[in-house]
Amino acid sequence: MSIKIENFTIHEAARLLEEKKISSTELCKAYIERAKKLEPKVKAFLKLDEEDVLSQAKASDDRRAENRKLGQFDGIPLAVKDNITVKGQTCTCASKILQKVVSPYDATVIRKLKANGFVLFGRTNMDEFAMGSSCENSAYQKTANPWNINCVPGGSSGGSAASVSAAEVTAALGSDTGGSIRQPASFCGVVGFKPTYGRISRYGLIAFASSLDQIGPITRDVEDAAILTDVMCGRDSRDATSLPDTNEIFSEDLGGLKDLKGIRIGLPKECFEIEGLDAGVRKSMEKSIQVFKDLGAEMVQVSLPHSKYAVATYYVIATAEASANLARFDGIRYGNRMKADDLLETYLETRGAGFGDEVKRRIILGTFVLSSGYYDAYYTKGQKVRTLIRRDFQDAYRKCDVILTPVSPTTAFKFGEKSDPLQMYLADIFTISTNLAGICGISVPADIHENGLPVGIQLLGPDMGEKQLLRISHIFEKNRAIKEFIPGI
Amino acid sequence: MSKYDIVIGLEVHVQARTNSKMFCSCPNKFGQEPNTMVCPVCMGFPGVMPYPNREAVMKTVMAGLMCGCEIAKFSKFDRKSYFYPDMPKNYQITQYDLPLCGRGGVHIFGKGFSGNDLPDKVIGITRIHLEEDVGKLNHFSGYSGIDYNRAGVPLMEIVSEPDMCSADEAYAYLTALKQIMQYADISDCDMEKGQMRCDVNISLKLAGAKEFGTKIEIKNLNSFRSAHRSIEHEIVRQAEILDNGGRLMQETRGWTDERGETYLLRSKENAHDYRYFPEPDLLPMTFTDSEIGKIKNTLPELPEQKRARFVATLGLTEYDAQVLTQDKTLSDYFDEGAKQAKSPKMLANWIITELLRELNDRNIPFEKNPVPVGHLVELVELVSAGTITGKSAKEVFSELFSGGKTPKQIVAEKGLLQISDDSAIDKFVVLSIEQNPAQVKQYKEGKTTVIQFFVGQVMKLSKGKANPQIVNKLLKEKLDQM
Amino acid sequence: MEKRIIDVKYVAALARLELDSEKEERLQKEMETILNYVDTLSELDVSNIEPTAHAVQMTNVLRDDVSEPPFQREEMLSNAPETVGGELIKVPAVIPGEEEN
Numbered sequence A: 001m002s003i004k005i006e007n008f009t010i011h012e013a014a015r016l017l018e019e020k021k022i023s024s025t026e027l028c029k030a031y032i033e034r035a036k037k038l039e040p041k042v043k044a045f046l047k048l049d050e051e052d053v054l055s056q057a058k059a060s061d062d063r064r065a066e067n068r069k070l071g072q073f074d075g076i077p078l079a080v081k082d083n084i085t086v087k088g089q090t091c092t093c094a095s096k097i098l099q100k101v102v103s104p105y106d107a108t109v110i111r112k113l114k115a116n117g118f119v120l121f122g123r124t125n126m127d128e129f130a131m132g133s134s135c136e137n138s139a140y141q142k143t144a145n146p147w148n149i150n151c152v153p154g155g156s157s158g159g160s161a162a163s164v165s166a167a168e169v170t171a172a173l174g175s176d177t178g179g180s181i182r183q184p185a186s187f188c189g190v191v192g193f194k195p196t197y198g199r200i201s202r203y204g205l206i207a208f209a210s211s212l213d214q215i216g217p218i219t220r221d222v223e224d225a226a227i228l229t230d231v232m233c234g235r236d237s238r239d240a241t242s243l244p245d246t247n248e249i250f251s252e253d254l255g256g257l258k259d260l261k262g263i264r265i266g267l268p269k270e271c272f273e274i275e276g277l278d279a280g281v282r283k284s285m286e287k288s289i290q291v292f293k294d295l296g297a298e299m300v301q302v303s304l305p306h307s308k309y310a311v312a313t314y315y316v317i318a319t320a321e322a323s324a325n326l327a328r329f330d331g332i333r334y335g336n337r338m339k340a341d342d343l344l345e346t347y348l349e350t351r352g353a354g355f356g357d358e359v360k361r362r363i364i365l366g367t368f369v370l371s372s373g374y375y376d377a378y379y380t381k382g383q384k385v386r387t388l389i390r391r392d393f394q395d396a397y398r399k400c401d402v403i404l405t406p407v408s409p410t411t412a413f414k415f416g417e418k419s420d421p422l423q424m425y426l427a428d429i430f431t432i433s434t435n436l437a438g439i440c441g442i443s444v445p446a447d448i449h450e451n452g453l454p455v456g457i458q459l460l461g462p463d464m465g466e467k468q469l470l471r472i473s474h475i476f477e478k479n480r481a482i483k484e485f486i487p488g489i
Numbered sequence B: 001m002s003k004y005d006i007v008i009g010l011e012v013h014v015q016a017r018t019n020s021k022m023f024c025s026c027p028n029k030f031g032q033e034p035n036t037m038v039c040p041v042c043m044g045f046p047g048v049m050p051y052p053n054r055e056a057v058m059k060t061v062m063a064g065l066m067c068g069c070e071i072a073k074f075s076k077f078d079r080k081s082y083f084y085p086d087m088p089k090n091y092q093i094t095q096y097d098l099p100l101c102g103r104g105g106v107h108i109f110g111k112g113f114s115g116n117d118l119p120d121k122v123i124g125i126t127r128i129h130l131e132e133d134v135g136k137l138n139h140f141s142g143y144s145g146i147d148y149n150r151a152g153v154p155l156m157e158i159v160s161e162p163d164m165c166s167a168d169e170a171y172a173y174l175t176a177l178k179q180i181m182q183y184a185d186i187s188d189c190d191m192e193k194g195q196m197r198c199d200v201n202i203s204l205k206l207a208g209a210k211e212f213g214t215k216i217e218i219k220n221l222n223s224f225r226s227a228h229r230s231i232e233h234e235i236v237r238q239a240e241i242l243d244n245g246g247r248l249m250q251e252t253r254g255w256t257d258e259r260g261e262t263y264l265l266r267s268k269e270n271a272h273d274y275r276y277f278p279e280p281d282l283l284p285m286t287f288t289d290s291e292i293g294k295i296k297n298t299l300p301e302l303p304e305q306k307r308a309r310f311v312a313t314l315g316l317t318e319y320d321a322q323v324l325t326q327d328k329t330l331s332d333y334f335d336e337g338a339k340q341a342k343s344p345k346m347l348a349n350w351i352i353t354e355l356l357r358e359l360n361d362r363n364i365p366f367e368k369n370p371v372p373v374g375h376l377v378e379l380v381e382l383v384s385a386g387t388i389t390g391k392s393a394k395e396v397f398s399e400l401f402s403g404g405k406t407p408k409q410i411v412a413e414k415g416l417l418q419i420s421d422d423s424a425i426d427k428f429v430v431l432s433i434e435q436n437p438a439q440v441k442q443y444k445e446g447k448t449t450v451i452q453f454f455v456g457q458v459m460k461l462s463k464g465k466a467n468p469q470i471v472n473k474l475l476k477e478k479l480d481q482m
Numbered sequence C: 001m002e003k004r005i006i007d008v009k010y011v012a013a014l015a016r017l018e019l020d021s022e023k024e025e026r027l028q029k030e031m032e033t034i035l036n037y038v039d040t041l042s043e044l045d046v047s048n049i050e051p052t053a054h055a056v057q058m059t060n061v062l063r064d065d066v067s068e069p070p071f072q073r074e075e076m077l078s079n080a081p082e083t084v085g086g087e088l089i090k091v092p093a094v095i096p097g098e099e100e101n
């Protein structure tokens, strides 16, 4: 049968597979054909092995035929950001330093997805080591925004967002350290969900900043985000920071809310005072607020007084952790090793040649803030401000159920437009404090800007507040003015 | 009175004996083929995460309690950054400002390694923290090779106060620590297997001066003996420099056993900037008073407590007790035997004079001692009941070493039962008198000590089985009647 | 010349990053800008605030001491740039005795 692949979801695919109206092979072939057509322009994938995908699809079809399918999502293709390990595959983090390193193990999320029969559909491009907001920092290629190929897809999970937006795959995995799922999702008109820190095991996610990183789904709709979170979340005996299991099923009764009566939506007053908040983005925010009001939600003003310090705090904490996390990439045990006269030179040359500029910038910043004589002034201070940022949220959630903000001050920008690193950092102002606080947040497409690019809204829930956050996001999605976000590519 | 005061502090690394490594499930096993006890976690592969071993944490807390340390209510792991190929992540997971164990101390006393008496004193412990061991480097000409089997083995770092003043005190402190670790089953402390390693900090200052001298570190000493030797060497070396008006620089030195010398490894200018910060992959550890109390209740007797008990309740001398508690296996052996023995003191004598000597002669470590304690107790009982003579007992003891048979079986097989029957002994007595008229004459002339000669003759004739008291009595009777 | 906050050359050496002089110069400027921005944090008085290291408030997350079979050596060494007979990972000569504990 022919399917409307441009807007196809996991839950629709699951239904059609169940009704035997489609096979996994047909589904995967359709995506491969589309990817073949679009990839020369989008360049979302670092690796897409047609043969491997089709053999996984065939295995899934065989399981279904023999009545041993691995759950209702068996056979549905999913792209994986290239910083999550899959046994037997390279996992480059879009860095030259990991170009040929084959992972000897599966990340916990990959193990779970495999156990549920998902077809692993290629590896998506990203900013090198997830450091960036535009995907321009990949050592291999620049991914384009399917809505306008002169624009960036956002980052760091830009390849994942672009691949889903362009419907080269049903859904994708991303990782979010300071907005790396939500911002590209917003730029590409798809849903991006960062669960509460610790909900999904980080084991197998190549760390950028361990206390901030979280894996999450990038999908066409909220329901798919809930489905993938259900599959991936849970306590992991390999991640000591993973949270205990709750018995919630996020995808169950997701559309249960008929309206938002009794729901309080917090609007941080600081959000609208941000310098550089694009007028169109502001307008889309206002339209979205109206949608919530029409649904009966109570809009309350909240304050996040320390949010203006979030970017500075983030760049201290994230880079400090990154400087240690990336120390292991030295060409000793794995990876490219530069020939040099002695051990010290080997380290210097290997790391000097293996890392891109942004990665070096952050390693240097992180090394500096931890170095003798500066630790207290920068790192300890950053951790203390982090406490204040967490408290801001705790205070705010006494007054509201979820918080509504823009995702980014602008829509997707043009390649090369933000050449100043600090300007690039400052654009993460709305997403970054979520990671510092550890709470959950989602980016949902809300509007189309007059420049033709999508605009998302961000909804933030408290710690472990996924269930309600997803239900509120879902009802918003059903009631927003624009029903479908399909790029013209 | 020496011109200089010597100030010594030790940093001792002890591997905790566990089934698995500190942060992964690889076996904690020594002596395997290189790089066969490894996994992505302990080799620092991209994406892996550490997951701490409860047993290693508990053993560190126990070590702390055994050393009288305060246990932290709140403790955490930190990263220590340093590029080196034996460290798979180029940072070590260790503990910086909040170690598991705070201040404590270890008692030293008795005779020192050089034979002089030690002052009776407590060497302060600054802290004990838990970290991961690094891999092992093998050096070849022109390159090195790394084996990561040891990487990730749980390692306790025990830092002492600068409370020691001599190589003997340092040696005694190391011995005391090793005993404690073995007693509490925390580590085997086999230095040959690298389970215990030691760094020395040493400085000299003019006698009585308030200010400390320049601290010099000697790294990677892998036996108590080399720790002792290197300290003696450093004292002389540093004193010579100071005597000649020279200045010492803060530095790290290595030790060569062959040359018996320390050598410069790196100077202060090359000091590291370790960039410690809290390990974000690991959550803190907390302990309540009642949890600490519970662990306290499971602690074994300290070597010192055991010594006191041996003296007070088993009638041993201080010396006996010290010898028998030196080694945990030995003290357990004696403890077990003392429960069965009528006279623990006699058992102690047998262990110290016979068993330990025999093991030493044959170069057998006590762990490989082939004599079950029940057998030794039985032998001691046979002697004290007069069933065999002391002379026969020594013969039986040698047999016990070849293993298997009980003393009673050996006695029966060899016919070593003591002869206490007057008429049987009388025959030997008569024979000995008949064969030695010259000595009889001496006796008659008043040289009564010659009776010992006759005892020897009778023992010879009876193949050592005659009861010596009866022999004495009968000889005296016979000779006096003549 | 104004006082520099950071010495990029020193920090890059600590981080084992080879930088050519042009890159070093550029990074020096960029770092100054970024650190000046980070200094906005000094507006805040945080003297009585506890630092937050983790977003998760659990403690004592420990595992049982159970060993599992390790990985095959061949697999664990297959990514190594060089080995010594397939048994050790080969590296440029390391000065004996400089090992850290």
Ligand SMILES: [Mg+2]
Pocket (backbone or CB within 6 Å): B094, B131, B157, C101
């Ligand atoms: Mg240490």
Ligand SMILES: [Zn+2]
Pocket (backbone or CB within 6 Å): B021, B024, B025, B026, B037, B038, B039, B040, B041, B042, B043, B152
């Ligand atoms: Zn391991």
